[in-house]
Amino acid sequence: MTAAEPQTDLPLPAPVRPPADDATATVWTRPYRALTVGMVSVVLLIAFEATAVGTAMPVAARELDGLSLYAFAFSGYFTTSLFSMVLSGQWADRSGPLQPLVAGIGGFAAGLVICGTAQSMWPFVLGRAVQGLGGGLVIVALYVVAGRAYPERLGPTVMAAFAAAWVVPSIVGPLVSGTVTEHLGWRWVFLAIPVLVVVPLLTALPALRRATGGGDGAPLDRRRVLLAGGIALGAALLQYAGQDLRRSALAPAVLGAALLVPCALRLLPPGTFRAARGLPSVVLLRGVAAGTFIGAESFIPLMLVTQRHLSPTLAGLSLAGAGVTWALGSYLQSRPRFEPHRYRLAVLGMLLSALALTGPALTLLPGAPAYAAAISWAVGGLGIGLVIASLGVLLLRLSPPEEAGANSAALQVSDALFNLVLISAAGTVFAALGGAGHAGAFVAVFVPMVGLALVGAWVASRLRPTAG
Known part of the structure; x- marks a missing residue:
């Protein structure tokens, strides 16, 4: 019997619905407390790794004599995660989200160990690829858990909790990583996290078993x-x-x-690339919103260091405010008073993001203060927080339970795909125009992102599904 063939001689587990909703319950009260703590802890550790690795990576690549493979240490993660996101969606729909979640956490931890013990750059790249496999499994499984284990009214709050888990890592991650790298060595940035993964896994496992159940048993x-x-x-x-x-x-x-x-x-869902109303536009907007914001963000610290001559620490901290405002945007969309305006919030968020994307380019003008980039990026974080969390809520609302895994995978694939394509395209143009020594190369990266974010505002106007 292969993994793709269900056992037909045994009763298949039915998907578990959320318990009867108590209008006074929140994600932090029984029966959701243990589940929420475990899920947010997993997101917290993944967020810390994501923000810390950028600080440790240059030192690791230099010590492993692998600067020529530096970019592959990043692309290896995103490439394998593209595959595992789809696999996770299929797996969750078939057997429930518990199995892909646990397997993903294990794979993520294994990749960290491979990176931390690597003696040359190619094994390090392999470790990053294994991390990507685990990370892709985890992120989709978490979305499926959010759709199954919580009543619909708590969906916005769950998305806000996920976003809030990125706040502390975005602020202290680079500082902690830099301190550990300097005093203990870069390897401990990777080796310390797998030990911490055990705590959220043990915390959430019993609640996950009770809340999520199995899938529909359909073959992969x-x-x-x-x-x-x-x-x-x-x-x-x-x-x-x-x-x-x-x-x-x-x-x-x-x-x-x-x-x-x-x-x-x-x-991806039919009609995604022509922005068909409803679910296709939700999936498309996730890619546009994340790709433009993360694509531009990848070049801001380099611009501040090479063009405005800030220290690497100050350049990195210029992005910290966006982590706080991102969580604030996610919190605002979770408030009941904004529920009737969810579609308008997505349009507003993309307009704020487009406005923020002009900030780094304007910072290159003579006489412009360097802190203008930090202020504009905080505005962008607010906009993206409104958009990303709202899209997660709309996706689960528009997905039948038996399709939640596949649709969650499509959302994450769109995110990762646009990130890869836009960063690759921006990097090619950036290198062709002379790289970090030329202000025009940075302008050529930021300005197209503004235009694409404005296109995203139009896509946001098409999120409301047609009648019927």
């Missing part, structure tokens, strides 16, 4: 899994080509696009 959709593999391979080839401006890089770029485009068209 091998076609979707193969499409996910095609997207991952295509994205990897595009990322590789984006690091090499020679003509020889044209072949992998063409092959990558030939794989990625048709696979993405078939894997």
Whole structure:
């Protein structure tokens, strides 16, 4: 019997619905407290790793004599996560979210150990790829848990709690990572986290078993899994080509696009790339919102260091305010008074994001204060907090229980796919225009992101599904 074939001689577990809703209950009261603490702890540790790794990575690459493979340590994570997100959605719909969640946490921890013990750069890149496999499994499974274990009215609060879990890591992650790297060595940035993973896993496991149950027992959709593999391979080839401006890089770029485009068209909901109303626009907007914001954010510290001559610490801290305002935006959308205006909140959030994306470019003007980038990015964090959390709520609201896994996977695939493509495209243009020594190269990165964010505001106006 293969993993894709359900046991037909045994009764299949039915999906578990949330317990009878007590109007006075919150995500922090019984029967949800242990589950919420465990889930938020998992997000907290993943967030800390994501914010800390950027500080430790340059030192690790230099000590491992692998600066030429530096970009692959990042792209390896996103590439494998593209595949595992789809697999997680299929797995959760078939067997429930508990199995992919536990497997994902284990894979994430294993990848950290591989990175922390690597003696050369290629094993380090492999560890990052294993981390990506685990991370993709976890993030989709968490969305499915949120849809199954909580009543609909608590959905916005759960999304706000996920966003709040990023606040402390976004502020202290780089500082802690830098201190550990300087005094204990970069390896401990990776090796310390797997030990901490045990605590949230043990905390949430009993509550997860009670709250989520099994899936519908349907076999894995091998076609979707193969499409996910095609997207991952295509994205990897595009990322590789984006690091090499020679003509020889044209072949992998063409092959990558030939794989990625048709696979993405078939894997994401029909109508996604023409912004069809309802679920397709929800999935598309997640990619546009995350891709423009994260794509620009990747270049802001480099711009502040090379063009405005700030220290790396100050440049990194310029992004910290966005973590706080992101959580604030997520909190605001969770308030009952804003529920009737959820669709308008998404439009407002994208307009705020577009406005914020102009800030880094304006910071390059003579006489502009360097702190203008930090202020504008805090505004952008508020906008993205409104958008991302609202999209999570709308996705679960528009998804039947038996499709929650697949649709959650589509949302995360759109996020990761747009991140990869936009960062690769921005990196190619940036290198072609002279790189960090030229202000125009930074402008060429930021300005297109503004235009795409405005397109996202239009997509946000199409989130409301048509009647029927």
